[in-house]
Amino acid sequence: MSSSSSSAERLSQIAGHLNFPQGLLAGQVAIITGSGQGIGAEVARLFANEGAKVVVSDIDAKKAEDVAQSIKSNGGSAVAVSGDMLDSKYIDELVKKAAEFGEGKINIIVNNAGFTWDGVIHKTTDKQWDTIIALHNTAPFKLIRAAAPYFRVKDGAPRSIINISSTSGLHGNAGQANYALAKAGVTGLTKTIAKEWGPQFGVRANTIAFGHILTRLTAAKEDGAFVTTPDGQKVALGIPKAQGDTKAKAGFEDIPLRRPGSATEAARAILAVASPLFSYVSGQTISVTGGRNI
Ligand SMILES: NC(=O)c1ccc[n+]([C@@H]2O[C@H](COP(=O)([O-])OP(=O)(O)OC[C@H]3O[C@@H](n4cnc5c(N)ncnc54)[C@H](O)[C@@H]3O)[C@@H](O)[C@H]2O)c1
Numbered sequence: 001m002s003s004s005s006s007s008a009e010r011l012s013q014i015a016g017h018l019n020f021p022q023g024l025l026a027g028q029v030a031i032i033t034g035s036g037q038g039i040g041a042e043v044a045r046l047f048a049n050e051g052a053k054v055v056v057s058d059i060d061a062k063k064a065e066d067v068a069q070s071i072k073s074n075g076g077s078a079v080a081v082s083g084d085m086l087d088s089k090y091i092d093e094l095v096k097k098a099a100e101f102g103e104g105k106i107n108i109i110v111n112n113a114g115f116t117w118d119g120v121i122h123k124t125t126d127k128q129w130d131t132i133i134a135l136h137n138t139a140p141f142k143l144i145r146a147a148a149p150y151f152r153v154k155d156g157a158p159r160s161i162i163n164i165s166s167t168s169g170l171h172g173n174a175g176q177a178n179y180a181l182a183k184a185g186v187t188g189l190t191k192t193i194a195k196e197w198g199p200q201f202g203v204r205a206n207t208i209a210f211g212h213i214l215t216r217l218t219a220a221k222e223d224g225a226f227v228t229t230p231d232g233q234k235v236a237l238g239i240p241k242a243q244g245d246t247k248a249k250a251g252f253e254d255i256p257l258r259r260p261g262s263a264t265e266a267a268r269a270i271l272a273v274a275s276p277l278f279s280y281v282s283g284q285t286i287s288v289t290g291g292r293n294i
Helices: 002-017 038-049 061-073 088-101 126-146 167-171 177-201 241-249 263-274
Strands: 029-033 053-058 077-082 108-111 160-166 204-210 226-228 234-236 285-288
Touching: 029 038, 029 088, 029 126, 038 053, 038 061, 038 077, 038 108, 038 263, 053 061, 053 088, 061 077, 077 088, 088 126, 108 126, 108 263, 126 177, 160 167, 160 177, 160 263, 167 177, 167 204, 167 285, 177 204, 204 263, 263 285
Parallel strands: 029 053, 029 108, 053 077, 108 160, 160 204, 204 285
Antiparallel strands: 226 234
8 A cells, every 4th residue: 555655646746747737537437347456456546546536346345345445535536336247237236326426427447357267278167167258258348338328428528448458368378268268358349449439439448468466366376365156166366386486486587577566566557548648549458567478
């Protein structure tokens, strides 16, 4: 939180210099899915620091409420709307509540909610496959479709959609066929939005593909983090400690910057793309990887 606050202060200074005295996202209403923790929570905080009204969406109601409260106690504007992105009714409710909170406006959607459920191809079950595609592709599509009336608007206000992908989607990754397909799919969805809603409505859509970012998804599996599927199955998160230790011991030699990124660094990239500094960037897939895979 402290590194996030100090980086937010520096960003606010930059915004002031660039003539956005109320912040880079002043008055914009943003839905951030999966913002109860990790990258999404940092996005919520950075957006709020830049004047956005933030809708904190997460399946974990307590964490979503905590993020919204911490934003409000820092003088920002936020509301928690918790629920499962795999539930179509929740998606409709999320859009309805966001529009109420935004007094009829929604400017930004960050499709960030997600998790990994790894398996080599010959052992991946239908349920593993279907859940990951549903969460990373179908849910973002349904959210964007439900929010269409708030994006297909000709009032000249900034509107932007950011879909979160991964190096696994761009390059493939052994043990992640489901996640790689889903994260590749996001890029086609993004480009289609850019082409459908750019010409008349000025909506920008971009994909951000992360490499190794330090969250519970990349922490040691032995730490015990898990998510629960709608039918009650626990899915362990993280990567086996031995695998993580090997990468660290090798000095992250596959990453030119030789280190993983923090959730705050990941969130800053999302803020950059959402901000007016990127007003002429649309349809792109931006890798935020410390240079991995170049
Ligand atoms: N951490 C990385 O290295 C990395 C790399 C590439 C891409 N990503 C992507 O970044 C995004 C954020 O991941 P993170 O690393 O911050 O993970 P995280 O686990 O810290 O945060 C993800 C959030 O999504 C929420 N979520 C999961 N399933 C949900 C559902 N069905 N409905 C609503 N919310 C749900 C979780 O409760 C959690 O708060 C994900 O899409 C992930 O695939 C992460």
